[in-house]
Amino acid sequence: MDAHAGSRIAIDNVTVGYGTRPVQSGISARIEKGEVFAIVGDSGSGKSTLMKTMAGLIPAQSGQILFDGHTLEACMQKGAPPFGILFQSGALWSSMTVLENVTLPMDLQSYSIASARAELARFKLALVGLAGDEHRYPASLSGGMRKRAALARALALDPAILFLDEPSAGLDPLTSRRLDELVLSLRDGLGITVVLVTHELESLYSIADRMIFLDGEAHRPVAIGSPAELARSADSRKVRDFLARRGGVAVEHTGAIG
Amino acid sequence: MNPTFRTEAGTLVVQMPAQGIHPSWLARPLAESGFAPDGASVLRVEAAEDWRWGSVEAAFLARVVHELGREIGEPALVGVPAELKKLLALATIPPTLNSGAKPASSWITGVGLRVRQDLRALCTFIAMLGEVVRLLPRFAMARAKVRGAEVLETLAESSSRALAIVAVVNLLIGAILAFVGAVQLRRFGAGIYVADLVGIASVRELTPIATAIVLAGRTGASFAARIATMQGNEEIDALTTLGVSPIEFLVLPRVIALTLLMPLLYVYGCAFAILGGMWVSAPILDLSSAAYLVELREAVGGANFAIGGLKAVVFGALVALLGCHYGLQADRSAAGVGYATTNAVVASIVAIIALDAVFAVCANALDV
Numbered sequence: 001m002d003a004h005a006g007s008r009i010a011i012d013n014v015t016v017g018y019g020t021r022p023v024q025s026g027i028s029a030r031i032e033k034g035e036v037f038a039i040v041g042d043s044g045s046g047k048s049t050l051m052k053t054m055a056g057l058i059p060a061q062s063g064q065i066l067f068d069g070h071t072l073e074a075c076m077q078k079g080a081p082p083f084g085i086l087f088q089s090g091a092l093w094s095s096m097t098v099l100e101n102v103t104l105p106m107d108l109q110s111y112s113i114a115s116a117r118a119e120l121a122r123f124k125l126a127l128v129g130l131a132g133d134e135h136r137y138p139a140s141l142s143g144g145m146r147k148r149a150a151l152a153r154a155l156a157l158d159p160a161i162l163f164l165d166e167p168s169a170g171l172d173p174l175t176s177r178r179l180d181e182l183v184l185s186l187r188d189g190l191g192i193t194v195v196l197v198t199h200e201l202e203s204l205y206s207i208a209d210r211m212i213f214l215d216g217e218a219h220r221p222v223a224i225g226s227p228a229e230l231a232r233s234a235d236s237r238k239v240r241d242f243l244a245r246r247g248g249v250a251v252e253h254t255g256a257i258g
Numbered sequence: 259m260n261p262t263f264r265t266e267a268g269t270l271v272v273q274m275p276a277q278g279i280h281p282s283w284l285a286r287p288l289a290e291s292g293f294a295p296d297g298a299s300v301l302r303v304e305a306a307e308d309w310r311w312g313s314v315e316a317a318f319l320a321r322v323v324h325e326l327g328r329e330i331g332e333p334a335l336v337g338v339p340a341e342l343k344k345l346l347a348l349a350t351i352p353p354t355l356n357s358g359a360k361p362a363s364s365w366i367t368g369v370g371l372r373v374r375q376d377l378r379a380l381c382t383f384i385a386m387l388g389e390v391v392r393l394l395p396r397f398a399m400a401r402a403k404v405r406g407a408e409v410l411e412t413l414a415e416s417s418s419r420a421l422a423i424v425a426v427v428n429l430l431i432g433a434i435l436a437f438v439g440a441v442q443l444r445r446f447g448a449g450i451y452v453a454d455l456v457g458i459a460s461v462r463e464l465t466p467i468a469t470a471i472v473l474a475g476r477t478g479a480s481f482a483a484r485i486a487t488m489q490g491n492e493e494i495d496a497l498t499t500l501g502v503s504p505i506e507f508l509v510l511p512r513v514i515a516l517t518l519l520m521p522l523l524y525v526y527g528c529a530f531a532i533l534g535g536m537w538v539s540a541p542i543l544d545l546s547s548a549a550y551l552v553e554l555r556e557a558v559g560g561a562n563f564a565i566g567g568l569k570a571v572v573f574g575a576l577v578a579l580l581g582c583h584y585g586l587q588a589d590r591s592a593a594g595v596g597y598a599t600t601n602a603v604v605a606s607i608v609a610i611i612a613l614d615a616v617f618a619v620c621a622n623a624l625d626v
Contacts, residue, residue, distance in 0.1 A: 094591030116281035116314065126349035139591050158313050170299035181349070189316075189345035 007066075008161060009054070010032045014063030016046055016053040022061055023049050026220045029212055032235045033160075036187060036194040038089055038208035038227070042240070045216030047197040048088070050164055055085055067161070080109045084154030084163035090146040092138040096127065098149045099134035105156040124152040128182060144175040148182070155186065162186070164196035168203050176200065180207045186214065201245065213239045261318065263292040270298035270333070272322060274315065274588040281314050282357070283306050288325055295329045302336040311342055320349045322419070382582050389505045390513055390579065397510060403502050404511045412515035414475040420523065427468050428527035432534025440542045450544035453550045454557035456535030462562040465527040467614055470573035473520065474606035478581035481512055482602035485585025486595040494586070505598050508583040513575055520574025521567050528566070561626050569617055580606045 007030040011154045015025035023046035031037045039047045052058045054065055056072045067075050075082050092101050098136060102121035113121060125131055128148040130149035138146055147167060154162055166177035178198065180203050187194050198204055204211060204227050211230065213223040215238060222236040261283065262273045283291065301322065305311075319338070323346055327335045335343055382607050396402040439455040485508060488494050536550045581602045588598035 069535070094589075095593035112281040112314065115285035116283075119284035119321075120281070120313055123313065123320055123349060126320065127345065129348075137591075139589055139594075184347050185344050189341045189348070191341070248610055 007031060008035070008068060009195070010036075010066040010069070011054070012064050012066070014050075015061040015062050016049045016058065018049070018058070020061075022219065024219055024221065025062075027063070027212070027214075029221075031193060031195060031210075031223060033193055034187060034191050035209045036183070036196065036207050038204050038211040039197045039214065040199060040204060040211050041214030042216040042242070043199075043237075045214040046219075047199075047214055048118070048165055050214065051165055051195065052196050054106060055083060055163055059145060080105075080111070080157050080159075082159060083163055084157060084159040085163040086147065086150050086154045086165060086167055088165040090138070090150040092150055092153065095136050097137055098130060098137045098141070098152075101138070101149060102153050102156050105153065110156055111157055114158065121152075121156065124155050125149070127155070127186065128152045143170050144172075144179070147171065147179060151179075151182070151186075155190075155198065158190070159192065161193045161195065164194060164198075166197050166199070167209050168198060168200045173202065175204060177206070183207055201243065204243075213242070261291050261296065265294065265298055266298045267331050269336070270295055270300045270322075270326065271304055272296065272319075274303060274309060274311075276306040276309060278310070278312065279314050279318050282443060284314060284317055284321075286322060293322065293325065295299040295326055296329060297324065300336055301326055301328050301333045301338075303338050305337070311339065315447050316342060316345050316349075318453040320346055379583075379587060382587065383579070386505055386509065386583055386586075387579060389503070390510055393506055393510050397514065402510060403506050404514075405507075406454050408507075408511040412512050413519055416473065416516060417519050417523070420472065420476055421526070423468055423472055424523050424527050425530045427472055428460070428465055428530040429534040429537075431436040431462055431464050431468055432536075433538045434534075435531075437457055437542070438537035444543060447547065449480050449539070450547070450549065450553050451557075452539045452543060452607045453533065453553035456539075457554040457558040458562055458576055460531035461528050461534070461558050461566045463566075463614070466524055466566050466569035466573055467610060468519065469523050469527045470568065470577060471607055473516065473523070473574065474577045474580075474603055474610065476584035477605050478577040478606045479489070479518065480601045481578060482579030482588070482598040483595055485582055486588030486598040487585065489588050490590040490592075490594065492590075504586060505582075509579070509586075512582055513578040516578035517571055518574075520570040520577075524567060525572035528563075565621055565626060567590040569614065572613060576609055576613065577606050580609060593626055 009029075011027055011029045011031075014027045016022040016027065025031070025170050027050065029037070037182065039050055041047050045123060046192050049058060053060050056076075064071065072081065078251040083108070092098070093104070096104065099118065099121055102124055106117040106120065111117065122131065122134060128149055128151050130145065130152060133141070133145065133149075138149065141149060151164075151167075154164075162183075167179055167183070174218050182198075183194060185235050186192055186206050194207075195233075196203075196208070198208075208227055210224065210226050213230070213234075214220075214234070215222045223234045223239040225234070227243060228240055232240075234240050261273060261279055264271050264273070319342070323333060323335070336344070338346070380515050393402055397404060435456045436452050439452040441447060443449050443451050443455070445511070485494070488508075494508075497504050497507055501554040502538060532554060536547055540547065584598040584602040585606065
C-alpha cells in the first residue's frame, strides 16, 4: 500500500473478468493527480471491464486498486466515491430533467447544503455548455448534449477522478473534439485526474498524457507510456500499428515484429 | 464566510473570505452581499494568498461575472487564478437564480394540451385499427409481411402460461356467484336456479370480462413493454427503413393471435366457472351434479354463448390493439416503457368494461 501512497490511483497486479473467466490479468499502473490516462486496446480486450472494475462495478479477480492509498471500500465508508463516471451511453435517468439528473447525486450524498444544490448543478451544466437546457428531458437532447449532461452529472460531487467510457462514441469529429477540449479544460480548471477508455486516436493523441494498451489476444497489457512515445518505440508491433492508424489510414510500418 | 463587494474607480472588488464562501450564498441574491456594479468594467478578486477555491466559489464568481456582463459587457478579470479563469470562460452563460425556470402555464393550457394529446392518441389508435382491418385480407391470402412464427410464438406465450390463472379466476368467479345465489335462492326454495345464475352470468358476462382482464394484465402489458423497448432500441426504425410497416409486422400478428386465442380461453374459462358453481352449490343446496348440469343446459342457450364468444373475440382484439398502440406511442426511454405498460393495462380494462356496456345495450335493443 505504501509503495502507491503518492499516486491518485494505484493498480497493483489486477486481474479483471466476468465470473471466473479472466479477461485481462497482470495489470499494474500508477495514475498521478491531474493526469489524463487512457485505456486502449482492441475490441473485446477488456477496456471497459477494467474501468468498471476500477469503479467497483465488477469485482477484481485478484490484485488491488487504491485511490490515494485507500481501497474503494474505505473511500465509500467516508462518504461518496472519489470518482464520477461518464458511461458510454450517457446513462442519464430518462424520467428526470437534465437539472434533476445533476442534482440527484448531490441530494443522495447530502452534498453541500440543500438550497445551494440547484445553483451548483446549474453551474456544472453551464460548464459543459448546457445552461438554458436544465428542464429538458434526456430524450429531447442530441447525442452530444446527452454526453455533456452526463459529464455534468459525473462532476456533480466535485470528484477527484473522472472515468470516461468511450466519451467520443457516436459523436461526430467536431463534437468529439469539443468534448476533448472540455475534458482538458475541466482537468486544468478543477485539477481532476481523468481515466478514459477510448479507441479514437484523435482523442488519444490530443488529450492523453499516458496510455495503457490491453492486448485482447494475450489477455494482458503490453504497453504503457505516452501515445507518441509508444507509437515510435513500443515493443509490441500491434501497439505501434494501432497507434499508427490515424485518421483511418494506416501509416507505412517498417519496424520489426514486436 | 461572507463575500463582500466594494467599488474603486471603475473596478468592482470582491473580497473572498479566507475560509471559502458558505454554499448558502449561492441561493441568495447578490445584492445581499453588497453587489452594486456602478458601471465597473473590471472585476478584481481579493483573497488571502493561501485561498483555495472550489465549486461553490467558482459558481459564485460565475454569477458575479454574468451579472456584470449584463450591465457593461464582459468584465476584465483581475486577481483570478488562471485555472479558475478557464472555468469561468467555459461557463459562458452562467447560472442565475431564476435561469432555466419552467415557463409558467395556466391550468387551462394544461388541460387543453392534455385533451389535444389524448385526441391525437385516439386518432392514432383509430388509424391503427383501420390499418389492421385493411391488412386482414392480405393476411388471409398469406401476402402480409408477417412471420408465421411470430403468430405461433405469441399464441404459445399467451395461451399455455395463461391457462392456470384463467382457470383459477373463473373457478372462483363461478364459486362466488353460486355461493351468493345459493344463500338467497334457498330462502325462496328456488335453489336449483343457482345453475341458471352461474351459467348465464358467467357465460354471457363475467367470463369474457374476467378472461380479457387477465389477458390485459399479462399479455397486453407484455406487448406494450416489448414494443416500447423495441422503440427505444430503434428496432422499429430499423423495420421502417426496410420498408416494413410496424403495424403489419408487429401489430397484425399479435392482434390475430389474441383474436384466435380469446374464444378458446373463453370456453375454457366458462368450463371452470360452471365447475366452480357446481363445486359450491352441491354441498350448500344438496344439489346433484346431474341436476345442476341439466338446469344449466336449459338456462344457457346458444344465444348466451354466441354473445359471450363474440365479446371474447372483440376483447381479444382490443387488448392486443391497445397493448401495441401504447407500445408504439412510447417515449424512447425506460420511463416510456413503464408508462406504456401501465397505460395499456388501464386503458384495456376501462375499454373492456365500456364495450361490455355497449354489448349490453345492443343485446337489449335486439332482444337477445
